[in-house]
Amino acid sequence: MAKLDSKAPTGPIKEQWTKHKNDIQLVNPANKRNIDIIVIGTGLAGGSAAASLAEMGYNVKAFAYQDSPRRAHSIAAQGGINASKNYQNDGDSNYRLFYDTVKGGDYRSRESNVYRLAEVSGNIIDQCVAQGVPFARDYGGLLDNRSFGGVLVSRTFYAKGQTGQQLLLGAYSAMNRQIAKGKIQMYNRHEMLELVIVDGKARGIIARNLITGEIERHSAHAVVIGSGGYGNVFYLSTNAMGSNVTAAWRAHKKGAYFANPCYTQIHPTCIPRSGDHQSKLTLMSESLRNDGRIWVPKSMEDVEAIRSGKKKPIDLSEEERDYYLERRYPAFGNLVPRDVASRAAKERCDAGYGVNATGEAVFLDFKSAIQRYGKEKALVDGVHNPSPEKIIEFGAGVIKDKYGNLFQMYNKIVDTDPYTTPMMIYPAVHYTMGGLWVDYNLMTTIPGCYCIGEANFSDHGANRLGASALMQGLADGYFVLPYTIGDYLADEIRTGVIPTDSPAFDEAEKSVKDRLEKLMSINGSRSVDTFHKELGKYMWNLAGMARNEAGLKEAMVNIKKLREEFWQDVRIPGDLNSMNTELEKATRVADMLELGELFAKDALERRESCGGHFREESVEQDGPQKGEALRDDVNFKFVSAWEYKGEPGDAVLHKEELEFKDIELKTRSYK
Amino acid sequence: MSEKRDMDLTLKIWRQKDAKSAGKLETFQVKNISPDSSFLEMMDVLNEDLVAQNQEPVAFDHDCREGICGTCSLHIQGEAHGPDRAVTTCQLHMRKFKHGETIHIEPWRAKAFPVIKDLIVDRSAFDRIQQAGGFVSIPTSGNTQDANAIPIPKDDADTAFDSATCIGCGACVASCKNASAMLFVAAKVSQFALLPQGKVEAKRRVLHMVKQMDEEGFGNCTNTGACEVECPKEISLENIARMNREYLNASIK
Amino acid sequence: MTSLARKFVMALSGLFLITFITIHLLINSFSLGLWWDGEQLFNQGSHFMATNPLIQIMQYILAAGFIIHIALGIILTLKNKAARPTKYAVNKPSANSTMSSRSMIVTGLLVMAFIFLHMKDFFIKLKFGDPLPHVNYTHEGVVESLQNDFSLLDLFANPLYVAIYVLAFIALGIHLNHGFQSAFQSLGAADKKITPTIKMAGKAFSIFIAVGFSAIAIFHYINSLG
Secondary structure (H helix, E strand, O other): OOOOOOOOOOOOHHHHHHHHHHHOOOOOHHHHOOOEEEEEOOOHHHHHHHHHHHHHOOEEEEEOOOOOHHHOHHHHOOOOEEOOOOOOOOOOOHHHHHHHHHHHOOOOOOHHHHHHHHHHHHHHHHHHHHOOOOOOEOOOOOEOOEOOOOOOOOOEEOEOEOHHHHHHHHHHHHHHHHHHOOOEEEEOOEEEEEEEEEOOEEEEEEEEEOOOOOEEEEEOOEEEEOOOOOHHHHOOOOOOOOOOOHHHHHHHHOOOOEEOOOOEEEEEEEOOOOOOOOOOOOEOOHHHHHOOEEEEEOOHHHHHHHHOOOOOHHHOOHHHEEOHHHHHOOOOHHHOOHHHHHHHHHHHHHOOOOOOOOOOOEEEEOHHHHHHHHHHHHHHOOOOOOOHHHHHHHHHHHHHHHHHHHHHHHHHHHOOOOOOOOEEEEEEEEEEOOEEOOOOOOEOOOOOEEEOHHHEOOOOOOOOOOOOHHHHHHHHHHHHHHHHHHHHHHHHOOOOOOOOOOHHHHHHHHHHHHHHHHHHHHOOOEOHHHHHHHHHHHHHHHHOOEEOHHHHHHHHHHHHHHHHHHHHHEOOOOOOOOOOHHHHHHHHHHHHHHHHHHHHHHHHHOOOOEOOEEEOOOEOOOOOOOOOEOOOHHHHOEEEEEEOOOOHHHOEEEEEEOOOOOOOOOOOOOO | OOOOOOEEEEEEEEEEOOOOOOEEEEEEEEEEEOOOOEHHHHHHHHHHHHHHOOOOOOOOOOOOOOOOOOOOOEEEOOEEOOOOOOOOHHHOEHHHOOOOOEEEEEEOOOOOOOEEEOOEEOOHHHHHHHHOOOOOOOOOOOOOOOOOOOOOOHHHHHHHHHHHOOOOOOHHHHHOOOOOOHHHHHHHHHHHHOOHHHHOOHHHHHHHHHHHHHHOOOOOOOOOOHHHHHOOOOOOOHHHHHHHHHHHHHHHO | OOHHHHHHHHHHHHHHHHHHHHHHHHHHHHOOOOOOOHHHHHHHHHHHHHHOHHHHHHHHHHHHHHHHHHHHHHHHHHHHHHOOOOOOOOOOHHHOOOHHHHOHHHHHHHHHHHHHHHHHHHHHHHHHOOOOOOEEEOOOOOEEEEOOOOOHHHHHOOHHHHHHHHHHHHHHHHHHHHHHHHHHHHOOOOOOOOHHHHHHHHHHHHHHHHHHHHHHHHHHHHHHOO
């Protein structure tokens, strides 16, 4: 069992990245023309990597299951992107961004990677502005910043509530420039179904053309996976319907270790489920918690009256409401981090206080904010003794300026007016911090197979701070991978074109065809979605926000059983050799049914509570933190990297011990 | 939250095996549709029913289901993205329809958007237009000047942002009686024309993008304004006027 | 020619024709003899139009304007039809656009048909045959004499002709209602501030043209009833 070598540079953390860049090998520009790179996924990470690699001179083949690179789910990110520019002169620095990210991740990330992330964060903003990304600006014409996720500085750059969209379109435009030059060959509506390993190195992929059903072979000197996260293992999440783990999982089955699969971020402010028909959950930006107060009724009678429609939430007086976050966490109140807010909502709903028909919703109330802003606006405008109606009108106007598009979106989905009736929210799966294990060069444990963005186990440890996912995706793609991949490819300049008629390709293609034919031949009784929904229920109930040993063991058993049933009873109508949307779903769900079990196994193994991951057996027993998550730095200060051994349940654990030289480990307290 | 009861609906949906085959409208029934479900969730119910009957589900494009990826693209009851305003198909909710209603669902119709299957069309023409010039030609080295080196008036930045919110769904083409892509192209041309970073290549960009737009077989704009009305992101016709100015300017000088 | 170039030519030729129609209405209005020295001006105007060398050149330019505008309109329509080979089974354009904007080719062709009629009745005779039209009014506003056998006023005494005339100008009004503001949009003279004003002006202008020409014809018809 080889020890995991993170290849993290030595020396002072501030000089590591510069030193590393100076030390690694380079590929001469003339030779880059002879080297092919495959990039899977065209989101912020994949898109920026493809553009940068092509820019440097490599021949890039990029793959997306969507009909255009612009549709990758990075587009849905709302809030913003962090960078330690210190434009606001509030004392920000690379070190502070590094520190906040490591602390926010509950001390489960690799210091050197996170420092590098902070170091290149400023470049991202420069790059994006130069590309024509229309960030928000102030009246002086300079870039505006907002504060996010409870940190002490304003370092978040944003473009209204559509920052992800604007950044992705920036990367997409950079890609387009290279596609036009022929440096990127774009394969839309193609899905990678297998990684091809030749002589121990990643040398290509087997992909399915989703329009014709054709199975294609593509070779390259290196394969970069930037296919995003696997939140859809929960069925309901804020991910896109097509988001999946297949590319990463296929690499895992070919030898790439899968790290921290159980690290999932559950976002506290999403629109609740309205019924069984629901296919996905919609996020409401975290920024709403700056002005909204979260509550449920104090008494069960009121809960029932609200559910049955006899009472409206606005009928309840202040005394009849339980502002549970303010009660439990007086210091941070409604602005506790995402993981804490989510768990507290679940605790109330589990206790029976959920306020909608499904019992899974709490109120997010803007009444106080409307009053406060209304009075302030009246004073500013010189309106003395304003009427209560006038105050509400003023206040609602201020709220509209800040969150208008979110309120409109809520209204379209739920059909109630959040200006007059409190919003209902509930936590939902949003992001996965786990993913393929990578070293400092972003290479997985398979030589020549790289992993970037949300797909790798990344820089966020056990919990991600707001506005840092966009930062990581673009950092990996624009500024890290394009350098580090050269270190590997420098030895490939004499390799020549990788042939696709080798036995390795034959075998990989056959395995894909066999798998697809098997799926089509089952002709059972259940649709793919019923399996996916059932998997999601096990994941949410047994491996979700709060977990315990018995539940996780149960989850592993149930998921394994479900997987066996899937391979005996799934029904996929249509053809193998043409567009078949059910077959596409089936290949993805088949892999999620394996990942789900590993997820539960990882959660079972990690007998501590940390970050977004709450283990019921690991809670503070005494003192002011009684009942809160208890992290165990003595036994679990490591990255769990799982090696595939034939069955997800048989995976073997490898530990990368984490060292904290520049940051002192502390307990997070929000009381 | 609606008090309305569940609905039974008749659906008339375009079915077409592949690009080469002829297609036709087929009739389906769905029952017990919650008014709180989205239009695509109603389609999910239909497809589950079809799978249960061992029939092939209706293929339709969709992904993020929160109105930002631009994938979903249904022509519903004679309108792109259906009868609501400022929404994509995935944000359209069934409370906009009545129990017993017959709903016609068709793919986007344009020569430049050939049908791939059922309700899915090929919008790669949009990508090719962007490839013709929808970018700023700067390397991705990060070694550009500082982000705050060039102040940009807030109004220009905000207007550029409004143009940049285009999601590339194609509703403009679908609803234009001429199947013109002007609003889509104009949004990108405008975004860059308004920013100093984009001005350097402005002339080349507009000429190349318009040329590519024409080559793709889109129709000619006749200023009916249907695109602006049906655009889920409410991209303004002003963008087209701006592109016309840019083009005129680029052609004369 | 790119699609945008076609737009510009369409807009420019349209604006040119708008100028022409405005002058035409002005000259026609003199035939009423209601203001200034109407009959005098009308007669002088006719004379001027028929003899002035500049106008003789302008006539060809005007004809070219018409031909370009009409030919491009037909080409555009054919191209635009080809851009959507398969029609929607159910389409609801009324939800997103005005009838006037969608029926440009129909109103345009109606106006064109009328122009042919108009050419036959007025222009050809004027140009290649008879002496200039010349009207005289009594002080009560009743026509006293005409100095040519081609008669403007005979035509307007025919109720069918007047009906066709009025219908043609209603079609032109609808055409202009979209065409006027559309020309500005095509030339890039449009934004949130000025567009509403241009649209209002276009509406007013199209009503002015349609009502103006129609009213003159009806005036002469009523006059003819004696």
